[in-house]
Amino acid sequence: MGARAPSAPAGATPSAPGVLEEAQVRAMFDRIAGLYDRMNTVMTAGLHHQWRRRAADLAALAPGGRALDVATGTGDLALELAARVGPAGEVVGTDFSERMLALAREKAAGRAGAPVRFEPANALSLPYADAEFDAATVGFGARNFSDLRRGLGEMTRVVRPGGRVVVLEITTPRRPPLSSFFGLWFDRIVPALGRLADTQAYSYLPSSVRRFPGPEALAGIMWEGGLREIRWVLTAGGIIALHVGEVRRA
Numbered sequence: 001m002g003a004r005a006p007s008a009p010a011g012a013t014p015s016a017p018g019v020l021e022e023a024q025v026r027a028m029f030d031r032i033a034g035l036y037d038r039m040n041t042v043m044t045a046g047l048h049h050q051w052r053r054r055a056a057d058l059a060a061l062a063p064g065g066r067a068l069d070v071a072t073g074t075g076d077l078a079l080e081l082a083a084r085v086g087p088a089g090e091v092v093g094t095d096f097s098e099r100m101l102a103l104a105r106e107k108a109a110g111r112a113g114a115p116v117r118f119e120p121a122n123a124l125s126l127p128y129a130d131a132e133f134d135a136a137t138v139g140f141g142a143r144n145f146s147d148l149r150r151g152l153g154e155m156t157r158v159v160r161p162g163g164r165v166v167v168l169e170i171t172t173p174r175r176p177p178l179s180s181f182f183g184l185w186f187d188r189i190v191p192a193l194g195r196l197a198d199t200q201a202y203s204y205l206p207s208s209v210r211r212f213p214g215p216e217a218l219a220g221i222m223w224e225g226g227l228r229e230i231r232w233v234l235t236a237g238g239i240i241a242l243h244v245g246e247v248r249r250a
C-alpha cells in the first residue's frame with residue numbers, strides 16, 4: 001500500500017523530503033511490484049481485501065455496469081468491481097506502472113470470465129470520455145498523486161452524473177491509543193519489514209500518509225471537484241478512510 005522515495009536521479013531537482021516526482025513514483029512501483037501483494041498481507045494481517053470489498057460496495061454498481069479503477073496496481077479492487085458488474089458489465093483498471101499492470105493481468109487471467117481489462121494511463125490525464133463510467137474508484141493510490149485535485153477531478157469527469165467516486169485511503173488516527181500504535185507501526189515496523197524484504201521502499205509510506213488530507217479536508221476537495229452527497233466511514237480503528245461522493249447532476 002505504500003512505498004518510499006528513492007533518491008532523486010542525478011541532475012534532477014530534489015523534491016521536498018517524502019515528496020516524489022511522478023517519474024519517481026512510477027519507478028518505485030515498478031521496482032516493488034513483485035513484492036507488493038505479500039507486503040500488503042503482512043502489513044494489514046490480510047485485512048486489505050476486506051477494505052477493498054467495502055470500497056467496491058460503496059461504488060453501488062449494478063450488474064451490467066461500467067467501472068474504472070484508477071491506480072489499480074495489481075488489480076485487486078478492479079476484480080472486486082468486476083464481481084459486482086458481472087459478465088454483462090465492464091471494468092477497466094488503469095495504472096502508470098507497467099509491472100503492476102502485468103501482475104494485474106496475470107491475476108485476472110486466473111479468474112475466468114471476469115469482465116476486466118488493464119490499460120496504462122496516468123490518473124492525472126485519463127484517456128476516457130466524459131461520463132463514460134457508472135463509478136470510479138481509487139484504492140491506496142490517491143496519496144501518491146502529484147496533484148490530488150486533478151486526479152480526483154479526472155475521476156469525477158469520467159463518471160456519469162449521479163454515478164459514484166470512491167476513495168479508499170490510509171488516514172492518520174487522531175486519538176490514542178491508535179495514534180500511538182500508528183506511529184509505532186508506520187514509522188518503525190513497516191519500514192523495518194521493507195528492509196527485511198530488501199527494499200527501502202516502505203519508508204515512504206508514513207510520510208505519504210501524513211501529507212494526505214484528513215477525512216474532512218478530503219471531503220472538501222471532493223465537493224470542490226463537483227461531487228455531492230459526500231460521506232465517509234473510518235474503519236480499522238480510524239486508520240482506514242472510505243470516502244464516497246456522487247457526481248453532481250446538471
Ligand SMILES: C[S@@+](CC[C@H](N)C(=O)[O-])C[C@H]1O[C@@H](n2cnc3c(N)ncnc32)[C@H](O)[C@@H]1O
Pocket residue numbers: 001002025026029052070071072073074075076077094095096097100121122123124138139140141144145146
Ligand atoms: C499503493 S499502490 C495501490 C494499488 C491498488 N490500487 C491497491 O488497492 O492495492 C498505488 C498505485 O498507484 C499508482 N499510481 C500512482 N500515481 C499514479 C498516477 N498518477 N497515474 C497512474 N497510476 C498511479 C502506482 O503505480 C501504484 O500502482
